[in-house]
Amino acid sequence: MSQRLKNKAKQQILALRRLSGDPILLLTIVAILASLVLFILYPLFEVLITSFRDDMGRWSTAPFERFFTSQHERSALRNSLLLGVATAIAGSAVGFLFAFTITRTSVPFKKALNTIAIVPIVSPPFIGAMAIIMLFGRNGLISYQLLGIRNLNIYGFWGLMFAQVLTFFPVAYITLKGVLESISPTLEDAAMDLGGSRWKVFRRVTLPLTFPGIASAMLVLFIETLSDFGNPLILAGSRFPVLSVQAYLQITGMYNLPRGAALAVVLLIPSITAFFIQKYWVSRKQYVTITGKPTSSSIKLVSRPVQWILFGLCLFVAGIILLVYATILWAAFARVWGHDMTTLTLRHFQYVFGVGFSAVRDTLIIAGVSTPIAGILGMVIAFLVVRKRFPGRQFMDFTSMLSFAVPGTVIGIGYILAFNKPPLILTGTFAILALNFIFRYIPVGIQSGIAILRQVDPSIEEAAIDLGADARTSFRRITLPLMLPAFFSGLTFAFVRAMTAISAAIFLVSANWNLMTVQIMAQVESGRFGAASAFSVVLVAIILVAMMIIRLILTKGFSGYKGKLLQV
Amino acid sequence: MSVRLEAIHKYFSDPDQPDNRVTAVEDMTLEIQEGEMVTFLGPSGCGKTTTLRIVSGFEAPNSGTVWIGGKEVSHLPPNKRDTSMVFQSYAIFPHLSVGQNIGFGPELRGMNKKQIKDAVMEVMEVMNLTDLYHRSPDQLSGGQQQRVALARAVINRPKVLLFDEPLSNLDAKLREQMRLEIRRIQKTFGITSIYVTHDQSEAMTVSDRIVVMDKGRVMQVGTPFEIYSRPANYFVADFIGRVNFIPCTVVGATDGALNVQYQGGIGDAGSAEGSFSAGDSALTVVRPESLRLAKTEAGGPKGLLSGVVEKQVYIGATVEYEIVVPGVETPIQAVTFNPVEEGFIETGSSVEIDFGMKAAHLIPVQ
Numbered sequence A: 001m002s003q004r005l006k007n008k009a010k011q012q013i014l015a016l017r018r019l020s021g022d023p024i025l026l027l028t029i030v031a032i033l034a035s036l037v038l039f040i041l042y043p044l045f046e047v048l049i050t051s052f053r054d055d056m057g058r059w060s061t062a063p064f065e066r067f068f069t070s071q072h073e074r075s076a077l078r079n080s081l082l083l084g085v086a087t088a089i090a091g092s093a094v095g096f097l098f099a100f101t102i103t104r105t106s107v108p109f110k111k112a113l114n115t116i117a118i119v120p121i122v123s124p125p126f127i128g129a130m131a132i133i134m135l136f137g138r139n140g141l142i143s144y145q146l147l148g149i150r151n152l153n154i155y156g157f158w159g160l161m162f163a164q165v166l167t168f169f170p171v172a173y174i175t176l177k178g179v180l181e182s183i184s185p186t187l188e189d190a191a192m193d194l195g196g197s198r199w200k201v202f203r204r205v206t207l208p209l210t211f212p213g214i215a216s217a218m219l220v221l222f223i224e225t226l227s228d229f230g231n232p233l234i235l236a237g238s239r240f241p242v243l244s245v246q247a248y249l250q251i252t253g254m255y256n257l258p259r260g261a262a263l264a265v266v267l268l269i270p271s272i273t274a275f276f277i278q279k280y281w282v283s284r285k286q287y288v289t290i291t292g293k294p295t296s297s298s299i300k301l302v303s304r305p306v307q308w309i310l311f312g313l314c315l316f317v318a319g320i321i322l323l324v325y326a327t328i329l330w331a332a333f334a335r336v337w338g339h340d341m342t343t344l345t346l347r348h349f350q351y352v353f354g355v356g357f358s359a360v361r362d363t364l365i366i367a368g369v370s371t372p373i374a375g376i377l378g379m380v381i382a383f384l385v386v387r388k389r390f391p392g393r394q395f396m397d398f399t400s401m402l403s404f405a406v407p408g409t410v411i412g413i414g415y416i417l418a419f420n421k422p423p424l425i426l427t428g429t430f431a432i433l434a435l436n437f438i439f440r441y442i443p444v445g446i447q448s449g450i451a452i453l454r455q456v457d458p459s460i461e462e463a464a465i466d467l468g469a470d471a472r473t474s475f476r477r478i479t480l481p482l483m484l485p486a487f488f489s490g491l492t493f494a495f496v497r498a499m500t501a502i503s504a505a506i507f508l509v510s511a512n513w514n515l516m517t518v519q520i521m522a523q524v525e526s527g528r529f530g531a532a533s534a535f536s537v538v539l540v541a542i543i544l545v546a547m548m549i550i551r552l553i554l555t556k557g558f559s560g561y562k563g564k565l566l567q568v
Numbered sequence B: 001m002s003v004r005l006e007a008i009h010k011y012f013s014d015p016d017q018p019d020n021r022v023t024a025v026e027d028m029t030l031e032i033q034e035g036e037m038v039t040f041l042g043p044s045g046c047g048k049t050t051t052l053r054i055v056s057g058f059e060a061p062n063s064g065t066v067w068i069g070g071k072e073v074s075h076l077p078p079n080k081r082d083t084s085m086v087f088q089s090y091a092i093f094p095h096l097s098v099g100q101n102i103g104f105g106p107e108l109r110g111m112n113k114k115q116i117k118d119a120v121m122e123v124m125e126v127m128n129l130t131d132l133y134h135r136s137p138d139q140l141s142g143g144q145q146q147r148v149a150l151a152r153a154v155i156n157r158p159k160v161l162l163f164d165e166p167l168s169n170l171d172a173k174l175r176e177q178m179r180l181e182i183r184r185i186q187k188t189f190g191i192t193s194i195y196v197t198h199d200q201s202e203a204m205t206v207s208d209r210i211v212v213m214d215k216g217r218v219m220q221v222g223t224p225f226e227i228y229s230r231p232a233n234y235f236v237a238d239f240i241g242r243v244n245f246i247p248c249t250v251v252g253a254t255d256g257a258l259n260v261q262y263q264g265g266i267g268d269a270g271s272a273e274g275s276f277s278a279g280d281s282a283l284t285v286v287r288p289e290s291l292r293l294a295k296t297e298a299g300g301p302k303g304l305l306s307g308v309v310e311k312q313v314y315i316g317a318t319v320e321y322e323i324v325v326p327g328v329e330t331p332i333q334a335v336t337f338n339p340v341e342e343g344f345i346e347t348g349s350s351v352e353i354d355f356g357m358k359a360a361h362l363i364p365v366q
Helices: A003-019 A023-051 A062-069 A073-104 A110-122 A125-138 A141-146 A157-182 A185-193 A198-227 A230-235 A245-252 A257-280 A304-333 A347-353 A355-386 A393-402 A407-420 A430-440 A442-451 A458-466 A473-483 A483-502 A516-525 A527-558 B047-057 B100-101 B104-108 B114-126 B142-154 B173-187 B202-206 B224-229 B234-239
Strands: A335-336 A340-346 B003-013 B019-032 B035-042 B063-066 B082-084 B162-163 B192-197 B210-216 B216-224 B243-254 B257-263 B266-269 B281-286 B291-294 B305-312 B317-324 B334-338 B348-354 B363-364
Touching: A003 A473, A023 A257, A023 A355, A023 A393, A023 A407, A023 A430, A023 A473, A062 A257, A073 A110, A073 A198, A073 A245, A073 A257, A073 A304, A110 A157, A110 A304, A110 A483, A110 A527, A125 A141, A125 A157, A125 A230, A125 A516, A125 A527, A141 B234, A157 A198, A157 A230, A157 A304, A185 A198, A198 A245, A198 A257, A230 A516, A245 A257, A245 A407, A304 A347, A304 A527, A304 B162, A335 A527, A347 A355, A347 B234, A355 A393, A355 A442, A355 A473, A355 A483, A355 A516, A355 A527, A355 B334, A393 A442, A407 A430, A430 A458, A430 A483, A430 B019, A442 A483, A458 A473, A458 B082, A473 A483, A483 A527, A516 A527, A516 B003, B003 B114, B019 B047, B019 B216, B035 B047, B035 B100, B035 B202, B047 B082, B047 B162, B047 B192, B047 B210, B082 B142, B100 B104, B100 B114, B100 B142, B104 B114, B114 B142, B142 B173, B192 B202, B202 B224, B210 B224, B210 B234, B216 B224, B216 B234, B234 B243, B234 B334, B243 B334, B257 B363, B291 B334, B317 B348
Parallel strands: B035 B192, B035 B210, B082 B162, B162 B192
Antiparallel strands: A335 A340, B003 B019, B003 B063, B210 B216, B243 B257, B243 B281, B257 B266, B281 B363, B291 B348, B305 B317, B305 B348, B317 B334
């Protein structure tokens, strides 16, 4: 055993000695490891430490004891888990409905359905909650204006779950579409050829092959729902407390850091657990059928009547999504939502580009700065993890992916705890927001970077080195260009997320640096749905324009590009 | 420039089981002359590619030193060594054009655009690639890709060219053509070269000298002729070409040849590995094409060996025989030429086998 350790140490030293021959590489590795510790682990550590303090700052388990004594906190935990499970199941079901209908039937308008199913991803993640209030709230268009109902109870479990399914089912859709596309339809043809009925083929072949994908989608949705902050802040109300909102209220409302931290820790545990199950168990069970060339689908798994039922259900969901966006769009132009909706006006947009414009500008600057850094950093980390051997490699891999699992609320609390005191005081600055976005939104770039690099023959990079390139030149001239698809999908993801971030950002904004999402939230809370909607419209427009620009750069500059822009 | 490897040791260990060491190269010392083309030949896993990667700098030896042109380079990374490698997979940069691929080295050396283009054009001329300057690599045939990889490696005029099984992805006909091409280019530029292959006919045709390796050890270093006709041991004899091992006993020595007792009589062995004295057991290495066969006739002359034809295969230009000889474990392989005039010996016939002094090479019983 000790011999083994000695050998291991010896190998690490050997690896270090090799690295010391390339000081820039060594420096890069050290700098990345240090910043991962500083900007991911250290804040989490601070949350953990703080959660074990009492009101006087002494060591204590008091913040956790409240989970046994306080009815309120216990129900927050129960509600969060309940919502997480319910949304995971319902969201995956809707995602599967869309994915299956689009990949396995021949219904019309597939392209439109696909677009509609993806739109919620490029919007602020609480648009659903906003629309519900505008449609079904006290002055709601449908509830009051059309039906005359004043007190339809939309606050609580059902309203919240509805909003969250709407927000998160696209993630399940994209995952499951990928899985279903990778299952060769010839397998289903073969099963049917052997005499299986349609239902039997679906149950015995298609569904089992999709199951790892479904499990994976459910776990991701569970994590997303648990971390969700925007929807519950608007819809949960005081009678339906959830962990993320309670943690926020404890910290910004009661200034009770330990109690907020304890709630954050309790929120972190199920998320991390789900993340581990997803990463180390479910993701290993994926079936991949490699056929080399795309097999044409014969599309006869679904009988005509069933196909039209599926199509009808998809249209229904698509209709709801369109209704949500139509509502937001209408509200952005209506004089006063709920009272004077037929007089159209531009005054909300005047507000956004007048008083509210600093938030637009700040958001653009922060997203504009953090996105390219996150994109490049993601590629560098992917490269180091796949291609280099150095002490701390697995640590780098693991830590950089951790942001997937840590709810924004937790990391937001971590940042205000960690960077409100020496050695690094960042609260209220541009840096704290930019750093938070960079380190939270690198995982997608890293994941797609790793996937691409594993397919690139290492001797291509060796050839560059052999011809006289140093590590930096080889990375810039050879590796990075080969990783372009991953780079751009990482870039797009980071930009969309930076534009729509709320859960961590709400702790970090200040008078100097504000964000559009936080502004929208503030407008919603004070009942100014017109301004909130106008902000949302501008936000979505910016994202769409940015994606168009990235696509333009790709098609003009890199004609060989074949990847997809948005991968979750 | 000459290349010298001195006492190179290299082992790999499984990161999960560091005690489980696999020796890749063991105590390798070798001197390669300026302008020489040396081939590392051996079965897969013999350490030939590892040695090549140690010369290029992609692997660091656990002990031992590497010298190029009289300077020790053991501590230099690959990009600081004046070596160029032609990779088994060609490793052509897929996002650059043919011209950009070949010009990559000169570009790194800070040449201006005009110089780069001139240098690229010159090399492309020599390599018969002239019209492909703007092509994208995925539009090239296998042979063209091979040429581009070679052009990219020679354009910097490296001191040492390294070939890592460069022809293994080509079909047989193209392979034979490219062998000669590689040899021609190597001679044109006069670059010291190391060539790794597991294909012996490739090694025979391209090399000045061959280094036969097995399990990380050098088994023999010599010219293709030496390797084939005077193998140093059982492994080399068995690995290169087809061979017969005939057990025998040394009975004496005359005129620089050893007298050896076979089943049917006493013959001479013109060469031997190691020293033998009367009474020693030995193995005679003799190639199938060196055997002379004659049908046994009652009262006729006896050969050094007598046996029975067990199998006869007509190839066209040659006839191949397998002959069972009492006292020899595996059947003797023999090849005869010109079957139209010489005729065949039928299966089941008794035959007398003879061979000359120069064809017989003695090695110790392993």
